[in-house]
Amino acid sequence: MTDFFKGIPEIKYEGPDSTNEFAFRHYNPDEVVMGKPMKEHLRFAIAWWHSFAWEGGDPFGGRTFDRPWYPQDSMELAKLKADVAFEMFSLLGAPYFCWHDADVRPEGATFAESRDNLYEWADYVLPKMEETGIGCLWGTANMFTNRRFMSGASTNPDPDVFAYAAATVKACIDTTKRLGGQNYVLWGGREGYETLLNTDMGREREQYGRFLTMVVEYAKKVGFDGTILIEPKPQEPSKHQYDYDVGTIYGFLKDYGLENEVKLNIEQGHAILAGHSFEHELHLARSLGVLGSIDMNRNDYQSGWDTDQFPNNVPEVALAYYEILKMGGFTTGGTNFDAKLRRQSLDAEDLILGHVGGMDTCAAGLKAAAKMLEDGLLEQALTDRYAGWDSDAAKSMLAGDLESAAARVEAEGLEPEPKSGRQERLENIVNRYV
Amino acid sequence: MTDFFKGIPEIKYEGPDSTNEFAFRHYNPDEVVMGKPMKEHLRFAIAWWHSFAWEGGDPFGGRTFDRPWYPQDSMELAKLKADVAFEMFSLLGAPYFCWHDADVRPEGATFAESRDNLYEWADYVLPKMEETGIGCLWGTANMFTNRRFMSGASTNPDPDVFAYAAATVKACIDTTKRLGGQNYVLWGGREGYETLLNTDMGREREQYGRFLTMVVEYAKKVGFDGTILIEPKPQEPSKHQYDYDVGTIYGFLKDYGLENEVKLNIEQGHAILAGHSFEHELHLARSLGVLGSIDMNRNDYQSGWDTDQFPNNVPEVALAYYEILKMGGFTTGGTNFDAKLRRQSLDAEDLILGHVGGMDTCAAGLKAAAKMLEDGLLEQALTDRYAGWDSDAAKSMLAGDLESAAARVEAEGLEPEPKSGRQERLENIVNRYV
Amino acid sequence: MTDFFKGIPEIKYEGPDSTNEFAFRHYNPDEVVMGKPMKEHLRFAIAWWHSFAWEGGDPFGGRTFDRPWYPQDSMELAKLKADVAFEMFSLLGAPYFCWHDADVRPEGATFAESRDNLYEWADYVLPKMEETGIGCLWGTANMFTNRRFMSGASTNPDPDVFAYAAATVKACIDTTKRLGGQNYVLWGGREGYETLLNTDMGREREQYGRFLTMVVEYAKKVGFDGTILIEPKPQEPSKHQYDYDVGTIYGFLKDYGLENEVKLNIEQGHAILAGHSFEHELHLARSLGVLGSIDMNRNDYQSGWDTDQFPNNVPEVALAYYEILKMGGFTTGGTNFDAKLRRQSLDAEDLILGHVGGMDTCAAGLKAAAKMLEDGLLEQALTDRYAGWDSDAAKSMLAGDLESAAARVEAEGLEPEPKSGRQERLENIVNRYV
Amino acid sequence: MTDFFKGIPEIKYEGPDSTNEFAFRHYNPDEVVMGKPMKEHLRFAIAWWHSFAWEGGDPFGGRTFDRPWYPQDSMELAKLKADVAFEMFSLLGAPYFCWHDADVRPEGATFAESRDNLYEWADYVLPKMEETGIGCLWGTANMFTNRRFMSGASTNPDPDVFAYAAATVKACIDTTKRLGGQNYVLWGGREGYETLLNTDMGREREQYGRFLTMVVEYAKKVGFDGTILIEPKPQEPSKHQYDYDVGTIYGFLKDYGLENEVKLNIEQGHAILAGHSFEHELHLARSLGVLGSIDMNRNDYQSGWDTDQFPNNVPEVALAYYEILKMGGFTTGGTNFDAKLRRQSLDAEDLILGHVGGMDTCAAGLKAAAKMLEDGLLEQALTDRYAGWDSDAAKSMLAGDLESAAARVEAEGLEPEPKSGRQERLENIVNRYV
Numbered sequence A, B, C, D: 001m002t003d004f005f006k007g008i009p010e011i012k013y014e015g016p017d018s019t020n021e022f023a024f025r026h027y028n029p030d031e032v033v034m035g036k037p038m039k040e041h042l043r044f045a046i047a048w049w050h051s052f053a054w055e056g057g058d059p060f061g062g063r064t065f066d067r068p069w070y071p072q073d074s075m076e077l078a079k080l081k082a083d084v085a086f087e088m089f090s091l092l093g094a095p096y097f098c099w100h101d102a103d104v105r106p107e108g109a110t111f112a113e114s115r116d117n118l119y120e121w122a123d124y125v126l127p128k129m130e131e132t133g134i135g136c137l138w139g140t141a142n143m144f145t146n147r148r149f150m151s152g153a154s155t156n157p158d159p160d161v162f163a164y165a166a167a168t169v170k171a172c173i174d175t176t177k178r179l180g181g182q183n184y185v186l187w188g189g190r191e192g193y194e195t196l197l198n199t200d201m202g203r204e205r206e207q208y209g210r211f212l213t214m215v216v217e218y219a220k221k222v223g224f225d226g227t228i229l230i231e232p233k234p235q236e237p238s239k240h241q242y243d244y245d246v247g248t249i250y251g252f253l254k255d256y257g258l259e260n261e262v263k264l265n266i267e268q269g270h271a272i273l274a275g276h277s278f279e280h281e282l283h284l285a286r287s288l289g290v291l292g293s294i295d296m297n298r299n300d301y302q303s304g305w306d307t308d309q310f311p312n313n314v315p316e317v318a319l320a321y322y323e324i325l326k327m328g329g330f331t332t333g334g335t336n337f338d339a340k341l342r343r344q345s346l347d348a349e350d351l352i353l354g355h356v357g358g359m360d361t362c363a364a365g366l367k368a369a370a371k372m373l374e375d376g377l378l379e380q381a382l383t384d385r386y387a388g389w390d391s392d393a394a395k396s397m398l399a400g401d402l403e404s405a406a407a408r409v410e411a412e413g414l415e416p417e418p419k420s421g422r423q424e425r426l427e428n429i430v431n432r433y434v
């Protein structure tokens, strides 16, 4: 035991009336919601990067945090960091964690050294995972921080960087598999451009399509049976990122025949940056069959960059889990907190409280979403609204041709009268549950 | 001749030093640029709706314009409007026009009456077209103004509205064909939603996919040999529109196997609303093989809605035509001004000057783009930047698998050193031409 | 009694578990919160314009609603509209209403006729007000819809329009006074510009400053003892509006010595358009002593224009009332719903349900805000955070000069150690109440 | 001479047709424009921070540049950096530079050590300044990078940080004075908040008002005869910054009686983040008498954060210098490039080319603006538009009261007819010059 969280108790469920800051008011892991314990619905994961690797810097300021595992440049301190991480997972009762290679191990002088550091970290955490039962939700490769990736990883104009990216992802998939990771994620922060003047999007897209195909084939070959996920984000750090949003990625996957091989890890903050609500991206991905997992961290609506804050608005979160429940719940996916403390939140306690608040918000949102579904009023309204399309005539019109459809207008003297969309009524109904 | 433009002369080219407000300083229709007269590159079209049908209203105010063809509720005034329109096309030397059914004819009491009004308008303008040589760039159906379409056209929850949309599009395609129109455009202002609470996106997308398929098949059946175009826009009037941007539409087309049947009509203002630059959308569409035509009207960068202003920034416009030229120029497409006067620009003169400025800006942009291409510095920089990918080793890596690519890293001790992207240098080069 | 709301019962409080759509779950008018009945805290007002005058149009579509008082061009129908309005106020138990001249009466052929129509309306509603006890929260002049105001009201380049604006506001203040209105509001939708190329902001600002001064003096002269309020909005319909936000208006008021004469009516939607949260604008106005009243209608966070939706997010609304309560509550101000139905919400029922949802959301927000204050944890955290400034040394430093302050650094060897801002902890605390 | 810029020649003017990348095409320092050499109009300054101190990091990536003066932690390397800086100023013919304390010297272990490092740097550069004739446009204190300032400088909840800020600014003003700096700038990147939950804006504003007052008094006391400038920015790094925009700062200055003591340094990128055009902020500041100096670096219109790019769009820049010329030109102010290379622009050459392009863009913009003014068409249009206000009747109305103004409407039967705002015509005229 390190003494980093000294004095902070294990977080337990105490119910909605608790005023204990170090207790859950909504997250009751074993409480059954729609036939399944909450913990199996939510499948919470803690992100190694924001919680342990990020030092509090922003574009105008440096490190604000003081952590005993700084500077993060030795395996010894990487292990101390891992010790603290597992202590935090345990305190919170979080069943999973997520990681990039760069979060967990120091960069080596060569690729081989970096990779060996990663493997050494895996050696170190595997016994901890077995001991605690805490699993890996997903692993991923950081191909955006190091300057070698500044102009892209797989989409780099330099084929050597493509090779480097391949080697990096291979090592990360191997490690994810070894840790029993349930998914492998690709987020392409540098797969995009700064200026079109030096960019051939067609060429870079082709590089990216080939890369993703190779990744999928490699995962199959080595028997990785988790899900390959892409995480959309429209921009930042790049001026434009190719994985802009759900709709864009879907077209890309279709182009490379990967729409059944790859799913999406959708983050609220990135949805907002792309001009969408979170529930829009989830609903769209669900309807396209590519909804895999979520990063449950919000953006500030007034900031034009990704703020990666812990969720705290239950009505918003409820609409997200409503989409998850309508999909039938997660399979390999889960709820990852790709969320960081504000850089002024310096204390170990803040790290715990940020997650307690986030987990509680999700639990309250999940319960509200379950009530929305179980009551059935919203589903019924939806069914009623589209009921006209269930008639045989409508179905056959949809299967037919333009002229036949058109012909009905005059034949039947159609002058369709609009019907109320009932938006306010439906919003009021939602407010019964949240 | 009406007297609407009384006293306004035909607009002629007078060269860059002219201070005549009623002359072109850059647009010289027959001047050859990269082997083709400017008029054949630019293929200008005037939009019937903004120039003749829109009355100057905005969400907080009513009509500001006074036009002799108001109120727009009779065929007689529709014909006066057509007279003025052709006078304007002639004054400007604009080779094409574009129209919605609702722009050109009064709404009838029934569908049949509306359609017959449209046909009567076509009867009326056909001789004018023959006489003047002015052609139809594209036609389209207004399926967003009338309350019957408030919840969508093809994506409406009411199948009767789908039928009405079919009949409407059929009449518009028939008329476009009759007028020798070179394209048929679909813009789905109401194909989207106001709230997800009453929306099933999967179902609506399927309706839309079927509708578009029917449209394509009908066009083929009746021998319409123009191009079918979709115009992307992310939102407004709808909270979310399904044709969000190029990337999204591409995925939709792929899903319905229409990516070789349908192209895109891309508007600067809509690109901006979707968080993209105009040149981004053009470059992406070009690289996906779906760039068809453009709406050359800008958005105000500080306004969150579509302002549809005439283009006036030559450097921006040059980057757009650079993409058009790199595609090899328009085939059936052209440069449509989906641009409206500011509502305070009340005079007939303003209508002419808005177009003069827009046409001149495009001409200057085209000439700059041609110089950019002909000088070859930008193209050379691009070729050089990706040159590494032309080696056999790189090509075979791209065709190979992840492990082989990865293996090179250690075998060859790769530590890729980043190279400057030269953005500022390239921007300086662009500034030589604009 | 008209039959517009036939079958819709009076809305009564039934408590949080009610599933009656036509009942309040949170708004219990006489329930005492922090020593005052809820109705006296909230002081709800219904807006005549959105509820009765707006016909469902948007920039791409016309009227969607069907109301028995359309077309709105006669005093007879204006009276029917008033009948329905008072029926709605009564059904909802709303104690106040708000109006523009243009909402309540038909435009006349001359100014005098328009004004007389307004007075006739006042004659008509005064007995209804007495009978029902329903009051006027505020009146205002519509100086944005008619084309005469297209280039501004008081800021118009034409002095005759300034005069017309003066006459209009005079008539509206007179009427507000006659109706016992508690405030008079100015919203300058056209007090701004479309392009700087035809605008002299210094000159227009001076016109505006003089106009506002005249308004204040006139109100005093006639003994109007309500509050004069300005409503900030950054843009729409104008590209830029002079009353951009709270900070900007404050500078303007200071410049004309009106900071003690004029207060602000702050709307959530407008705060968002200006890049602020609602609570920011309220907190700032409170700290500057200019917070008067609120328009409690939200914007869609993904839309770049003013959507004027009913509030439905309790956590957001709670933060707004927290500011109101910290100010000591409203005096003449109140909670106006400057909110409109979605244009697809066609039914009379929707009009009621929109307001029921909005009122309930506000009531729940108010109760949460009261708990936040009463528990005192947030206030205590704030006091503690700034406690260092309460020492005599700190106070004297603040009253002193730069050199003395600077001298302490070396004299005392200051190396200030940052303290956690505790944001996540505070957010968790807020979530106990909402 | 270092060899950092080895092989790069001095940049000379070669005229618009030059294809020499290392030459000016527009900036001809001694060419007279409106009676003054261009160099005296433009008063270019290079920013020490972006050009020499920033290492290419962004929120998702570390250092990309390699410079011989890294790591920036010794006075020795600080002097090498200064050597290179002056070489660059000389190569470019830039007459001024700007600096923060943190750019030019290593942070010391104590305040005194940091300050002494700053003074040592001043000792080192003073002879270079004398020798080259290169001056200091302005100095400023970096009170945002170090963690001690994470919760504000003068607005910090800890009075010791206020003292530290006072000592820091004192040292920077002293140094600016010693270097003959013409202005002293305050940019409050941390003078704002992350969350209202831990913030008392009234209190922080008061601290800030007192601080600014102390600064002004100190500058006077020590005989610093430059201008004190505040630089507005709405957000980033803070969620909200108190110096939001010109309008907001004006109110703040009025409140503390500083509107004649303090002017503004306005940056295009910050204007855009606040929802304004650059020319809006300049025009407003000019009309309020508080326009001091400019940071001539643009934002990317599609990015929601400050990209600080070199200007490259001449039409935009022309509108900015139009405002400067209408003010009568800069007095102590100038054109500072608060512009950074893209992080992929690694080479010494890029640093030169970025500035060459920026300077040329400004020169072209200035010349265009001068032509706009000299031709007089725009000014004439403005005069004509407001001509009605020059009559005695209009002036006396403006000086009068509401009733008198209103009385004219009926007395004279006013029904003002709107006049065209001529926006498109004016935009066309602007395009003659740019």
Ligand SMILES: [Co+2]
Pocket: A267, A269, A270, A306, A308, A338
């Ligand atoms: Co994120």
Ligand SMILES: [Co+2]
Pocket: A231, A267, A295, A338
């Ligand atoms: Co994420």
Ligand SMILES: [Co+2]
Pocket: B267, B269, B270, B306, B308, B338
């Ligand atoms: Co548009």
Ligand SMILES: [Co+2]
Pocket: B231, B267, B295, B338
């Ligand atoms: Co368009």
Ligand SMILES: [Co+2]
Pocket: C267, C269, C270, C306, C308, C338
């Ligand atoms: Co509003």
Ligand SMILES: [Co+2]
Pocket: C231, C267, C295, C338
């Ligand atoms: Co309002």
Ligand SMILES: [Co+2]
Pocket: D267, D269, D270, D306, D308, D338
């Ligand atoms: Co900046």
Ligand SMILES: [Co+2]
Pocket: D231, D267, D295, D338
């Ligand atoms: Co700046």
